Amino acid sequence: AQSVTQLGSHVSVSEGALVLLRCNYSSSVPPYLFWYVQYPNQGLQLLLKYTSAATLVKGINGFEAEFKKSETSFHLTKPSAHMRDAAEYFCAVSESNDYKLSFGAGTTVTVRA
Amino acid sequence: DSGVTQTPKHLITATGQRVTLRCSPRSGDLSVYWYQQSLDQGLQFLIQYYNGEERAKGNILERFSAQQFPDLHSELNLSSLELGDSALYFCASSVQDTQYFGPGTRLTVL
Numbered sequence: 001a002q003s004v005t006q007l008g009s010h011v012s013v014s015e016g017a018l019v020l021l022r023c024n025y026s027s028s029v030p031p032y033l034f035w036y037v038q039y040p041n042q043g044l045q046l047l048l049k050y051t052s053a054a055t056l057v058k059g060i061n062g063f064e065a066e067f068k069k070s071e072t073s074f075h076l077t078k079p080s081a082h083m084r085d086a087a088e089y090f091c092a093v094s095e096s097n098d099y100k101l102s103f104g105a106g107t108t109v110t111v112r113a
Numbered sequence: 114d115s116g117v118t119q120t121p122k123h124l125i126t127a128t129g130q131r132v133t134l135r136c137s138p139r140s141g142d143l144s145v146y147w148y149q150q151s152l153d154q155g156l157q158f159l160i161q162y163y164n165g166e167e168r169a170k171g172n173i174l175e176r177f178s179a180q181q182f183p184d185l186h187s188e189l190n191l192s193s194l195e196l197g198d199s200a201l202y203f204c205a206s207s208v209q210d211t212q213y214f215g216p217g218t219r220l221t222v223l
Contacts, residue, residue, distance in 0.1 A: 032210050043115065043203060044214040051210055090156065098169040099210055100146065103156040 002027040002093045006104035014112045019078040021107050023065075023091030026072060033074040034092045034101070035065055044090065050074060061085070086111045116140065117206050117215035125221045131192040134218045138185055138206030144168070145187040146212060147179055151200040162187055194222045 007022040025031055032051050036044040048059025055067045061084075065076045074091060088108045092101040116139035126132055138145050147159040149172075158171035162181035173179075176194075181187040191198060199222045205212035 034211075036214070043117075043216040044205075045115070046211065046213065049211055094210065098161065099144070099207060099212070100158045100161055100169050100171060101148075101156075101205075101212060102158070105155050 002031060002095055002102045004091050004093050004102055004104035006091050006107050008107055009105060010108050010110070012110045012112060013081045015083060016080050019063075019076075019081045019085065019109065021076040021089050021091075021109070023074045023076065023104060024072055025074060025091070025093045027093055027095060029095050032094045032099070033065075033067060034094070035059065035063070035074075035076050036090045036092060038088045038090065038106075040087070047076070047089075081109075081111050083111050083113065085109060115213040115215065117204060117213055119202075119204050119215035119218050121218060122216065123219050123221070125223065126194060127223055128194055128196060130194050130222075131190065132194065132220065134189040134191070134202055134204075134220075136187045136189070136204030136206075136215060138187070138204075139213055142206035142208055142213075143185065144207045144212075145181055145185070146205040146207070147173075147187070147189050148203045148205065148214075149200045150203060150217070151197075154200075156203075159189070191220070196222050198222050 034049045035047040050067045058064045091104040118137045143164045159173040161169040179189045201217045203217045205214045
């Protein structure tokens, strides 16, 4: 069975600063890994995904994530935070046999002006 | 806009009642997934349908059931509602490994 741990339920960054959101996973088979973003009162929007191709994955809105098998991690970064990045971010894992997603608890990002 | 639609957007009902949530997947997507998002449990997978057949089951209560129709839309039926069923219910659809989520239905049980 797969599971996800997101370190830090809240992250506060200054506008223009680096955003780093941590995600560690466990999976019995090679995983598919995803980052989703949820803006207030909205659904989940896919930011990026890893599906066993390149280990550095680029997504929308300037975000990227690196898959590190040895560390079982898939941390999300953005070099320069913008006010519009304030949202909740979810890391998720699935396996190829059924694709159902297991989500982390989420990290809420606030951006200070 | 993900292309996945859910109705209604909000639902307020009383304990003991039954409600039906509806989901229309993206054009061409055969798989539909249902998730529940609550403050205490987070985002949890409930059930998956693929081309009309149940494919996988998660933490879905016996009071809840779902089905997928020939036109591929899906319905989630929640019965004998309890206060703890208040949550945001999401539907997602996919072709293979990537799921696209609808805007959700917010259920409030009073």
